[in-house]
Amino acid sequence: MNSILIKNILLDKQLRDVLIEGNRFTRIEKNIEVPADLIVDGSDKALLPPFYNAHTHAAMSLLRGCAEDMSLTEWLQDKIWPLEAKMQNDDHYVGVRLAILEMIKSGTVFFSDMYFNVPDTIRAVEEMGIRAAIGVTFLESNGPKYVERGLRFIENLPETSSRVQITITPHAVYTVSADLFKRLAAIARERSLIIHTHLAETLQEVQDCIATHGMSPVRWLDHLGLLGPNTVAAHVIHVDDYELEILRDRGVWLVHNPCSNMKLGSGVFRSADIIEKKLNVALGTDGCSSNNNLDMREEMKIAALLAKVHYGSEVLKVDEVFHWATLNGARAYGLDAGEIAVGKLADALIIDLNNVRMLPTYDLLSNWVYSADSSCIDSVICDGRFLMQGGKVPGEEFIMEAAKKAACRLAAINNQG
Amino acid sequence: MNSILIKNILLDKQLRDVLIEGNRFTRIEKNIEVPADLIVDGSDKALLPPFYNAHTHAAMSLLRGCAEDMSLTEWLQDKIWPLEAKMQNDDHYVGVRLAILEMIKSGTVFFSDMYFNVPDTIRAVEEMGIRAAIGVTFLESNGPKYVERGLRFIENLPETSSRVQITITPHAVYTVSADLFKRLAAIARERSLIIHTHLAETLQEVQDCIATHGMSPVRWLDHLGLLGPNTVAAHVIHVDDYELEILRDRGVWLVHNPCSNMKLGSGVFRSADIIEKKLNVALGTDGCSSNNNLDMREEMKIAALLAKVHYGSEVLKVDEVFHWATLNGARAYGLDAGEIAVGKLADALIIDLNNVRMLPTYDLLSNWVYSADSSCIDSVICDGRFLMQGGKVPGEEFIMEAAKKAACRLAAINNQG
Numbered sequence: 001m002n003s004i005l006i007k008n009i010l011l012d013k014q015l016r017d018v019l020i021e022g023n024r025f026t027r028i029e030k031n032i033e034v035p036a037d038l039i040v041d042g043s044d045k046a047l048l049p050p051f052y053n054a055h056t057h058a059a060m061s062l063l064r065g066c067a068e069d070m071s072l073t074e075w076l077q078d079k080i081w082p083l084e085a086k087m088q089n090d091d092h093y094v095g096v097r098l099a100i101l102e103m104i105k106s107g108t109v110f111f112s113d114m115y116f117n118v119p120d121t122i123r124a125v126e127e128m129g130i131r132a133a134i135g136v137t138f139l140e141s142n143g144p145k146y147v148e149r150g151l152r153f154i155e156n157l158p159e160t161s162s163r164v165q166i167t168i169t170p171h172a173v174y175t176v177s178a179d180l181f182k183r184l185a186a187i188a189r190e191r192s193l194i195i196h197t198h199l200a201e202t203l204q205e206v207q208d209c210i211a212t213h214g215m216s217p218v219r220w221l222d223h224l225g226l227l228g229p230n231t232v233a234a235h236v237i238h239v240d241d242y243e244l245e246i247l248r249d250r251g252v253w254l255v256h257n258p259c260s261n262m263k264l265g266s267g268v269f270r271s272a273d274i275i276e277k278k279l280n281v282a283l284g285t286d287g288c289s290s291n292n293n294l295d296m297r298e299e300m301k302i303a304a305l306l307a308k309v310h311y312g313s314e315v316l317k318v319d320e321v322f323h324w325a326t327l328n329g330a331r332a333y334g335l336d337a338g339e340i341a342v343g344k345l346a347d348a349l350i351i352d353l354n355n356v357r358m359l360p361t362y363d364l365l366s367n368w369v370y371s372a373d374s375s376c377i378d379s380v381i382c383d384g385r386f387l388m389q390g391g392k393v394p395g396e397e398f399i400m401e402a403a404k405k406a407a408c409r410l411a412a413i414n415n416q417g
Numbered sequence: 418m419n420s421i422l423i424k425n426i427l428l429d430k431q432l433r434d435v436l437i438e439g440n441r442f443t444r445i446e447k448n449i450e451v452p453a454d455l456i457v458d459g460s461d462k463a464l465l466p467p468f469y470n471a472h473t474h475a476a477m478s479l480l481r482g483c484a485e486d487m488s489l490t491e492w493l494q495d496k497i498w499p500l501e502a503k504m505q506n507d508d509h510y511v512g513v514r515l516a517i518l519e520m521i522k523s524g525t526v527f528f529s530d531m532y533f534n535v536p537d538t539i540r541a542v543e544e545m546g547i548r549a550a551i552g553v554t555f556l557e558s559n560g561p562k563y564v565e566r567g568l569r570f571i572e573n574l575p576e577t578s579s580r581v582q583i584t585i586t587p588h589a590v591y592t593v594s595a596d597l598f599k600r601l602a603a604i605a606r607e608r609s610l611i612i613h614t615h616l617a618e619t620l621q622e623v624q625d626c627i628a629t630h631g632m633s634p635v636r637w638l639d640h641l642g643l644l645g646p647n648t649v650a651a652h653v654i655h656v657d658d659y660e661l662e663i664l665r666d667r668g669v670w671l672v673h674n675p676c677s678n679m680k681l682g683s684g685v686f687r688s689a690d691i692i693e694k695k696l697n698v699a700l701g702t703d704g705c706s707s708n709n710n711l712d713m714r715e716e717m718k719i720a721a722l723l724a725k726v727h728y729g730s731e732v733l734k735v736d737e738v739f740h741w742a743t744l745n746g747a748r749a750y751g752l753d754a755g756e757i758a759v760g761k762l763a764d765a766l767i768i769d770l771n772n773v774r775m776l777p778t779y780d781l782l783s784n785w786v787y788s789a790d791s792s793c794i795d796s797v798i799c800d801g802r803f804l805m806q807g808g809k810v811p812g813e814e815f816i817m818e819a820a821k822k823a824a825c826r827l828a829a830i831n832n833q834g
Contacts, residue, residue, distance in 0.1 A: 064776070065783035069734045102773045105792075262722035263787075265730035292787035293774055302719060305679035306726070313682035317486045356519045357710055357791075359481070359817055360824030366482035370680075370709035373790040374774075375522075400776055407777030 002037055002384060004346075009042025010353065010364070011340060018047060020346040023162075023384035028342055045378060046351040046364055049339050051108040051296035052131075052329025055196070055234040055255040055284030057115045058124075061102065062087070062095035062406060063289040072202055072264040072290075080289060083410060084116075091406045092117040096124040098403040099294060104130065104393050106295040106374045109347045109382040112196055112232065112255075112284070112333060114169040118153065125164055129387050131347075133333045135169030135196050138176055138184065147180065154187060163383055165194070165333065167232075172198040173209050173217045181224045194230045194333060197221075200243075201235035202266050218243040227252050232332055234284060235260075237267040244270070244277050253280045253332040256324065258303045260286030271303070272311035275320065282329040283321070300325045300369045318366050350379040419454055419801060421763075426459025427770065427781070428757060435464060437763040440579075440801035445759055462795060463768040463781055466756050468525040468713035469548075469746025472613070472651040472672040472701030474532045478519065479504070479512035479823055480706040489619055489681040489707075497706060500827060501533075508823045509534040513541040515820040516711060521547065521810050523712040523791045526764045526799040529613055529649065529672075529701070529750060531586040535570065542581055546804050548764075550750045552586030552613050555593055555601065564597065571604060580800055582611070582750065584649075589615040590626050590634045598641045611647045611750060614638075617660075618652035619683050635660040644669050649749055651701060652677075654684040661687065661694050670697045670749035673741065675720045677703030688720070689728035692737065699746040700738070717742045717786045735783050767796040 004020040011018065017032040018025065060080075067079035087095075092115070103111060110131035113121055118134055125132040136150045157166055168188050170176040176184075176197075188195045200206060200217045209217045218239055221227055229251030236247070236254045247254065256269045274281060283303060285294045300321045307316035330338030337345035351358065351368070355376040358367050368376075380388040387393065421437040428435065434449035435442060477497075484496035504512075509532070520528060527548035530538055535551055542549040553567045574583055585605050587593040593601075593614075605612045617623060617634045626634045635656055638644055646668030653664070653671045664671065673686045691698060700720060702711045717738045724733035747755030754762035768775065768785070772793040775784050785793075797805040804810065 062777060064788060065778075065780040068780070068783050068787075069731050071730045075730075098773065098776060105773055259718075259722060262726035263730065265725050268726060288788070292783065293790075295774075295790065298715065298718075298790075301715075302722065305676060305719065308682050309679035309685060309723070313488045313492075313680065314486050354814075354817060356515065356522055356813070356817060357712075359515060359820050360479060360828070361482075361821075362824070362828055363482040363485065366485050366709065370485075371481060371705070373710075373712065373715075373792065375790065375792045396773070397771075400771060400773060403776050404778075407779065411777070411779055 004038045004040065004381070004384065005032060005034065005036035006040045006042045006047065006350070009350070010046035018340070020381070020384050023346055025340060025342050025344055025346050028340070042350070044353045046353055047340055048349045048351055048368065049326040050347050050349045050380060050382070051325050052282065052333070052335070052338055053103065053108050053111040053284050053294065053296055054232065054253070054282035054329045054332050055257055055286060056099070056111050056113060056294060057287030058099035058111060058113050058121065059087070059092045059095035059115050059117070060287035060289045061099040061294070062091060062403060062410065064292050066289060072266055073204065075264065075290065086410060089117055089120055091410070093120040093124055094402045094406045096121050097128065097399045099288065100124060100128045100130050101393060101396055101399045102288070102294050104128070104380050104387045105377070106293070106297060107349045107377050107380060108294065108296050109380065109387070110329065110333070110335065112167065114171070114196060118166070119158070122158065122160060122164055126161060129385055130382055131163040131335065133165045133167045133194060133196070135167045137169045137171060138180060139171045140177055140180060141175055154191065154193070167194040167196045169196045172201070172205065173220055174205055178224055181221070181226055185224065185226045188230060192230070194232060195226060196232040197234070199233035199236050200238045203238050206238045216243065218246060222246050222250070234286070235266065237261060237269055239270065241273065244273060244279060248277055248279045251280065253282055255282050255284040255332070256303055257284050257286040258306050259299060260290040262302070262306065264290055268306065268310055271307035272315045275316065280328065280332065281324050282332045283325040295374065296325050297368070297372055297374070304369065318363070318369050322365055322369060346381060346384040348381045349377055350381070351376055352378045421455045421457065421798070421801065422449060422451065422453035423457045423459045423464065423767070426767070427463040435757070437798070437801050440763055442757060442759050442761055442763050445757070459767070461770045463770055464757055465766045465768055465785060466743040467764050467766045467797060467799070468742050469699065469750070469752070469755055470520065470525050470528040470701050470711065470713055471649065471670070471699035471746045471749050472674055472703060473516070473528050473530060473711060474704030475516035475528060475530050475538065476504070476509045476512035476532050476534070477704035477706045478516040478711070479508060479820065479827065481709050483706065489683060490621065492681065492707070503827060506534055506537055508827070510537040510541055511819045511823045513538050514545065514816045516705065517541060517545045517547050518810055518813055518816045519705070519711050521545070521797050521804045522794070523710070523714060524766045524794050524797060525711065525713050526797065526804070527746065527750070527752065529584065531588070531613060535583070536575070539575065539577060539581055543578060546802055547799055548580040548752065550582045550584045550611060550613070552584045554586045554588060555597060556588045557594055557597060558592055571608065571610070584611040584613045586613045589618070589622065590637055591622055595641055598638070598643055602641065602643045605647060609647075611649060612643060613649040614651070616650035616653050617655045620655050623655045633660065635663060639663050639667070651703070652683065654678060654686055656687065658690065661690060661696060665694055665696045668697065670699055672699050672701040672749070673720055674701045674703040675723050676716060677707040679719070679723065681707055685723065685727055688724035689732045692733065697745065697749065698741050699749045700742040712791065713742050714785070714789055714791070721786065735780070735786050739782055739786060763798060763801040765798045766794055767798070769793055769795045
């Protein structure tokens with residue numbers, strides 16, 4: 001069993017030694033003296049839980065910056081969907097690898113994906129050592145064959161490592177029918193799979209849902225039996241108090257995506273009420289074509305700032321938003337991770353305290369949420385293995401070269417259209 | 418005369434050579450073949466104008482993270498002012514150097530400062546090679562002697578390099594009397610100095626000003642003759658349409674500080690109306706104890722996101738917010754800089770295009786505003802000199818060590834109080 005011993009690292013305001021054996025933290029004490037395969041000096045460094053990105057579309061990294069200053073509808077219909085239609089399987093694989101490289105470099109060890117070409121995503125995740133909940137996406141506009149293929153995939157799930165789980169991801173109330181939602185809910189219950197969907201992202205979605213189904217998206221999904229503790233709902237902006245209480249009572253996990261919601265002008269997440277009513281919340285970056293990065297540190301800061309300017313400077317405190325981005329992301333997807341404690345899965349970041357943005361260190365977490373950036377991350381550990389050490393991810397040049405080539409081809413198509 | 422020749426660098430969507438002689442750009446062409454003191458390979462890199470931070474309090478970097486989740490008033494009165502009272506002269510110098518190091522590392526070559534101990538700030542700026550507009554601050558609560566000292570300082574301005582200018586910085590309408598404002602306005606006109614003040618930052622400030630002077634802060638300062646093209650007003654949140662027109666007609670420069678305004682819950686800058694009415698706007702980070710960093714790249718993204726969520730996804734486009742952060746910051750302070758063009762002061766950033774956050778490169782500026790972070794900055798040039806090259810700032814370890822020591826002493830005081 002592989003072992004890593006980190007000596008003299010700052011953890012919870014004290015210098016400690018941390019032992020990782022296999023993929024778990026096994027001892028956290030002062031002065032651990034045992035042999036280990038790798039001994040790491042933690043001087044002038046701190047150990048923090050890494051990020052768990054609860055809602056993204058990884059392969060869209062290949063579309064970063066291809067369209068700006070548009071509303072969600074315009075952006076999807078005029079730019080994103082036509083480009084996506086031109087993406088080939090290998091583009092997905094290349095895009096996911098680009099996304100994972102960016103995630104590792106910015107301290108993320110898990111992402112929940114909603115996109116296409118699941119086998120290519122699985123391959124990229126397995127190779128790069130990160131964790132993921134990979135969604136089989138259902139969009140009825142893609143036709144009945146596409147839906148059937150998704151259902152067959154779920155019936156015969158491929159073998160994966162323990163780092164990978166498959167989720168069921170119906171796209172949204174405006175792209176999935178009542179029948180299919182009910183069918184997916186039944187399969188999810190039967191197979192103990194998580195359902196991950198977009199919910200109440202725009203006012204248009206709410207108005208259309210009321211016009212079509214006579215009720216709002218939250219009420220509609222509740223009516224269809226879709227809401228429960230294994231449901232993860234992204235965005236959740238246009239909701240009333242009663243709907244917040246339904247979501248809380250069903251144990252649904254909300255994912256806040258502040259950058260994307262702001263950039264597309266979708267609206268403001270009701271952080272103050274959601275905290276007061278004690279709903280489950282995790283944080284996500286959304287796809288990087290509407291963000292335009294996958295940086296969960298930046299997402300924490302922007303979540304806190306947005307809450308404060310809307311609901312008051314005391315709302316969404318440093319430790320709360322940090323929990324949304326770390327522990328809660330892990331909990332939403334049933335991972336025994338997200339905190340550095342004996343017995344937990346060994347995921348961690350080693351932070352460089354000799355970075356100008358981390359000084360002075362009156363309050364490490366405050367610096368981390370509000371001041372840091374990816375330059376403060378020295379190393380990233382996932383499942384007891386270093387994915388990045390001293391700022392380097394093995395093979396990163398090849399991943400970037402492949403992305404450049406694929407993007408050149410897509411850019412040529414984009415400029416024609 | 419010192420010369421730098423940068424070969425084959427991406428600039429305005431083409432590969433070019435750029436020649437710097439002395440402190441100006443002198444040639445920008447393909448294939449420049451001249452001898453130069455330093456020849457730099459620009460392959461896989463881009464040249465961009467750097468940031469001009471139009472409103473900050475540099476030495477407050479020494480207070481980063483010392484107080485969170487509070488309103489402006491609480492934060493100032495209970496935390497910041499008591500700590501500031503304990504800061505010694507050398508702390509200011511150490512704090513400013515820490516701030517400048519962070520600015521250089523995040524691509525800023527100029528800052529407009531409003532704080533105390535001007536000679537220590539000048540010393541730090543001169544040593545570290547950056548540009549600054551350093552304010553002589555007037556706060557009447559500090560007593561008449563303090564005001565007299567400020568006036569005497571302005572009467573006998575010290576000799577400085579061309580990188581440094583002195584400004585007059587009355588703190589705000591609630592800390593400076595009508596008489597002093599008028600006196601400072603007269604001195605500024607006579608000496609051709611810029612006046613830099615806080616304006617209409619909080620609703621409380623507006624209400625108190627109306628109660629005391631019978632008019633709002635903007636109307637009050639206009640009544641006192643303070644508003645003109647040499648006036649820089651920070652924050653400017655709580656203003657009506659008529660006041661925006663006064664500010665435009667007088668040619669006042671507004672500084673938008675989105676992070677600080679959001680974090681302290683001060684309010685939302687009226688970006689859409691301000692753009693429509695064609696006011697002059699620059700961008701600033703405010704002091705890093707209310708931000709909590711000095712990262713202008715992050716400030717651009719957050720300014721754009723805040724504008725979009727409030728006024729629509731098409732408001733504050735990529736090139737607009739980039740101009741606020743670069744060219745307009747330079748123009749607000751009368752610098753012949755902020756764009757890379759022959760004859761302009763030679764300030765620039767060399768950006769690493771082989772950074773995962775800059776890929777794919779459909780749109781360099783969109784990547785820079787929305788996706789990048791300081792890890793994408795390879796080098797920083799100010800006034801024809803490299804302040805950072807290949808990520809390294811000479812002497813950075815000493816600057817950080819000094820900051821740690823000073824912060825330890827202040828932290829001990831903070832914990833007692």
